Amino acid sequence: MNNTAPKDYESLRAAMSERYDTLSKRLRQIAKFAWDNPTIMAMETTSVIAERAGVQPSALIRFAKAFGYSGFSEMQRPFQAHVASRSASYKERFREVADTDGAPDSPMGLLREFSEANQQALQHLLEETESTELDRAVSLLRDAEFAYIMGQRRSFPVASYIYYNLNHLECRAQLLTGMGGMLMEHANSMGPRDVLIAISFSPYSDDTARVVAAARKKKVPVVVITDSSLNAIARQATVFFDVHDAEVFSFRSLSASMCLAQALTTALATSRGAGKGRGGKTARSK
Amino acid sequence: MNNTAPKDYESLRAAMSERYDTLSKRLRQIAKFAWDNPTIMAMETTSVIAERAGVQPSALIRFAKAFGYSGFSEMQRPFQAHVASRSASYKERFREVADTDGAPDSPMGLLREFSEANQQALQHLLEETESTELDRAVSLLRDAEFAYIMGQRRSFPVASYIYYNLNHLECRAQLLTGMGGMLMEHANSMGPRDVLIAISFSPYSDDTARVVAAARKKKVPVVVITDSSLNAIARQATVFFDVHDAEVFSFRSLSASMCLAQALTTALATSRGAGKGRGGKTARSK
DNA sequence: TCTGATATGGAATAAATATACCATCCTATT
DNA sequence: AATAGGATGGTATATTTATTCCATATCAGA
Incomplete structure (x- = not known):
C-alpha cells in the first residue's frame, strides 16, 4: 500500500x-x-x-x-x-493571514486584495446567474455537432480553457484564433447544427463581433459570455451570461468567467453522461 | 440528581x-x-x-x-x-441560493459546487503563499529584459493570461507556444538576463520540462507555478509556487492559478511604477 | 495537630468502536 | 451459461474509549 x-x-x-x-x-x-x-x-x-x-x-x-x-x-x-x-471565527482566520504580510502595496497585500475580490466575484456569479440560462446553454452545447469558440485579448484565456475542456470531453471543438488571417474563413464554415461560444469583455474586439454576426446570419446558436448586457454582441446571443469579474486597480480578473466556463463544461459532461446512461455525477477524467 | x-x-x-x-x-x-x-x-x-x-x-x-x-x-x-x-453557518449563504435551484447534478448545482470550491481555493492560496517567494518573483520579473512564458494544455490559459497582462504593462514578453515546431529554437534564444515563467500542472508536459531544462542550462532564472513541489520542474525553479486549484469530480479549475498570475503581474506593475517614481497604487489601465 | 469530609489520581473494568474476516453476491468475460 | 475476480454484507474479534472504583492526598474546622 x-x-x-x-x-x-x-x-x-x-x-x-x-x-x-x-x-x-x-x-x-x-x-x-x-x-x-x-x-x-x-x-x-x-x-x-x-x-x-x-x-x-x-x-x-x-x-x-x-x-x-x-x-x-x-x-x-x-x-x-x-x-x-x-x-474558527473569521477574526482568527483573518489574523493568520494578516500576521505574515505587509502593506497593501506589497505583492502579498495585492494577492490578498485579489483573493478577496475574486471570492466576492465568485459569490456574485453564483447569486446572479440564472439557472434557466445555464440549462439552455448546456442543452445547446449537448445538441451541437461542432462547437466553435471565440475569445480575443483578455477573453482568450477563457476561450482556450473552454477549448481544452471540450476536447477532453470528446466534444468536437475548434478555437477561432484568427491565426494566419483565416478568421472569417473559419467562421464561415459554421452551420446551423453547430454552436458558437463567444467570450467578450470591454474593450470589445471587433473580430469577435464580426464572428458573432456571421454566426447569426447562418442561424448558428450563440452562447455569449460578456460583462454587459448592452453591447452589440450580447444582443445577438441565443443565451447570454452577464459576468462581473473582480477588478482591482484597473486590473480585471477572470476568476468568475473561468468558473462559469468550468461549470458549463462540467454540466455538459454530466448531461451527456446521463444521456448515455452513465448516470449521476460521472465525469470524464483528465 | x-x-x-x-x-x-x-x-x-x-x-x-x-x-x-x-x-x-x-x-x-x-x-x-x-x-x-x-x-x-x-x-x-x-x-x-x-x-x-x-x-x-x-x-x-x-x-x-x-x-x-x-x-x-x-x-x-x-x-x-x-x-x-x-x-455550517459559513455555508448558509449557499443554502439560500440552493433553495431556488435544483439538484446537485444540475448545471446550477455544479456552478454552486465550483463557486464554493474556487472560493476555498482562493482562500487557501492566500494562506499558503509565501510572501518572500512573491517578492522574489516580482523582482526577477522587474529586472528581466525579456519574459518568456511557457504553459501547455491546462496551463495554457494561465500562460496566455500572464502574456496578455505583461504586454499591457509594456513588458517585453513572449509566449512559447510551440507553434510551427519552433519551440526549442525559441527557448534557446533565452539569455541570462531574461526570465522564464513556466506553468505546469499534472499531467506534466514534457515540452515544458524541456524548456525549463534549457533555461537552467543557460542560467535563465525560472519562476514556476505548479501543483506539486515534488515534480522535476519544481526542483529546477529559481522561485516556485505550489498552487492547489479546486477540483470537482475530475475537473480541475484555474481560479487560484489565475489569481496568482494576476497578483504577480499587478505587483510588477506597482513595483515598476514606484521605481519610475509614479508612486503608490498606480497601475496601467486596460 | 487531629479528624472528617471531599477531591484527586490512577488502575481496573465495562462499553463502545473500529477493524478483520469470510461467506455470499454481483458483474464482466468467455 | 459457466466461471473467475472483485465487491458486499454481516459477524467475530481486537482495539480503543468511557466509566467506575478505591486508595491516597488535600483541605477545613475543631
Whole structure:
C-alpha cells in the first residue's frame, strides 16, 4: 500500500473527485456522502455514518483504505481539521493571514486584495446567474455537432480553457484564433447544427463581433459570455451570461468567467453522461 | 440528581460561568479549558482532552456528571452541535441560493459546487503563499529584459493570461507556444538576463520540462507555478509556487492559478511604477 | 495537630468502536 | 451459461474509549 493518503481535507477532496469514476458503486456512494457531509464525517462514529450513508460500517473502512489510510480513524482526521478550521471565527482566520504580510502595496497585500475580490466575484456569479440560462446553454452545447469558440485579448484565456475542456470531453471543438488571417474563413464554415461560444469583455474586439454576426446570419446558436448586457454582441446571443469579474486597480480578473466556463463544461459532461446512461455525477477524467 | 443537564451549548456555557466559583480546583480547570476550546471538546477523546487540559480522564467524567449529564459522551454532544453549526453557518449563504435551484447534478448545482470550491481555493492560496517567494518573483520579473512564458494544455490559459497582462504593462514578453515546431529554437534564444515563467500542472508536459531544462542550462532564472513541489520542474525553479486549484469530480479549475498570475503581474506593475517614481497604487489601465 | 469530609489520581473494568474476516453476491468475460 | 475476480454484507474479534472504583492526598474546622 502506497503512503499516498491525503493529509489535509483539500487533498482528500481532490482525491475523491479524481478517483470518483474508478470507485466501485458502494465506495462511490460513500464518496458522495462524504463530499456532502464533511461535518458528519468529522464527528460521528462509523456505525452512525454508515447508517446515514446507507452502507455497512466495514465499507467505510474499505473506503478509507482505498485512499491509503490505515483505517477509518486516520481518514477522519482531515475532516475534523476542516470542520475545526471552519468553526474558527473569521477574526482568527483573518489574523493568520494578516500576521505574515505587509502593506497593501506589497505583492502579498495585492494577492490578498485579489483573493478577496475574486471570492466576492465568485459569490456574485453564483447569486446572479440564472439557472434557466445555464440549462439552455448546456442543452445547446449537448445538441451541437461542432462547437466553435471565440475569445480575443483578455477573453482568450477563457476561450482556450473552454477549448481544452471540450476536447477532453470528446466534444468536437475548434478555437477561432484568427491565426494566419483565416478568421472569417473559419467562421464561415459554421452551420446551423453547430454552436458558437463567444467570450467578450470591454474593450470589445471587433473580430469577435464580426464572428458573432456571421454566426447569426447562418442561424448558428450563440452562447455569449460578456460583462454587459448592452453591447452589440450580447444582443445577438441565443443565451447570454452577464459576468462581473473582480477588478482591482484597473486590473480585471477572470476568476468568475473561468468558473462559469468550468461549470458549463462540467454540466455538459454530466448531461451527456446521463444521456448515455452513465448516470449521476460521472465525469470524464483528465 | 436533578435532570438539569444543559441541552444546548449556550445553556452549558451559561451554567459553566454561573457555577464557576463553586467548582473545585480541578473542575474549574476543566471549565476554563472547555470555555476556551469548544472545538477540542467536540472532537477529541477523553484521554486527549485530559492530556491537553492537564487533568485525568476521570476528572472529565466527574465534570460532566457535576453538570447533570449521564457521562462525558452526553456532555460532548452540545459541543459537537455547536461546532457543526459554526461550520455550517459559513455555508448558509449557499443554502439560500440552493433553495431556488435544483439538484446537485444540475448545471446550477455544479456552478454552486465550483463557486464554493474556487472560493476555498482562493482562500487557501492566500494562506499558503509565501510572501518572500512573491517578492522574489516580482523582482526577477522587474529586472528581466525579456519574459518568456511557457504553459501547455491546462496551463495554457494561465500562460496566455500572464502574456496578455505583461504586454499591457509594456513588458517585453513572449509566449512559447510551440507553434510551427519552433519551440526549442525559441527557448534557446533565452539569455541570462531574461526570465522564464513556466506553468505546469499534472499531467506534466514534457515540452515544458524541456524548456525549463534549457533555461537552467543557460542560467535563465525560472519562476514556476505548479501543483506539486515534488515534480522535476519544481526542483529546477529559481522561485516556485505550489498552487492547489479546486477540483470537482475530475475537473480541475484555474481560479487560484489565475489569481496568482494576476497578483504577480499587478505587483510588477506597482513595483515598476514606484521605481519610475509614479508612486503608490498606480497601475496601467486596460 | 487531629479528624472528617471531599477531591484527586490512577488502575481496573465495562462499553463502545473500529477493524478483520469470510461467506455470499454481483458483474464482466468467455 | 459457466466461471473467475472483485465487491458486499454481516459477524467475530481486537482495539480503543468511557466509566467506575478505591486508595491516597488535600483541605477545613475543631
